[in-house]
Amino acid sequence: MEQTTLEVRGMSCDGCEATVTEALEALEGVSAATASHEDGEVRVEHDEAAVDEAEIADAIADAGYEPAV
Numbered sequence: 001m002e003q004t005t006l007e008v009r010g011m012s013c014d015g016c017e018a019t020v021t022e023a024l025e026a027l028e029g030v031s032a033a034t035a036s037h038e039d040g041e042v043r044v045e046h047d048e049a050a051v052d053e054a055e056i057a058d059a060i061a062d063a064g065y066e067p068a069v
Helices: 014-027 053-061
Strands: 004-011 030-036 041-048 066-068
Touching: 004 053, 014 030, 014 041, 014 053, 041 053, 053 066
Parallel strands: none
Antiparallel strands: 004 041, 004 066, 030 041
């Protein structure tokens, strides 16, 4: 397992955190995601062979937030 931390712009509440977390945990290869609107970031534990940082960033963008890659 690898842990990736990405800056995420646009999260402003617990609901935003939940949306980002759910979007990431729906990806095959992601075992856990923890988003923090206060820190403006998300930490993702994932199988690097199954999902890479670009796919994680795409899922964040698809959820309506701006990943800083």
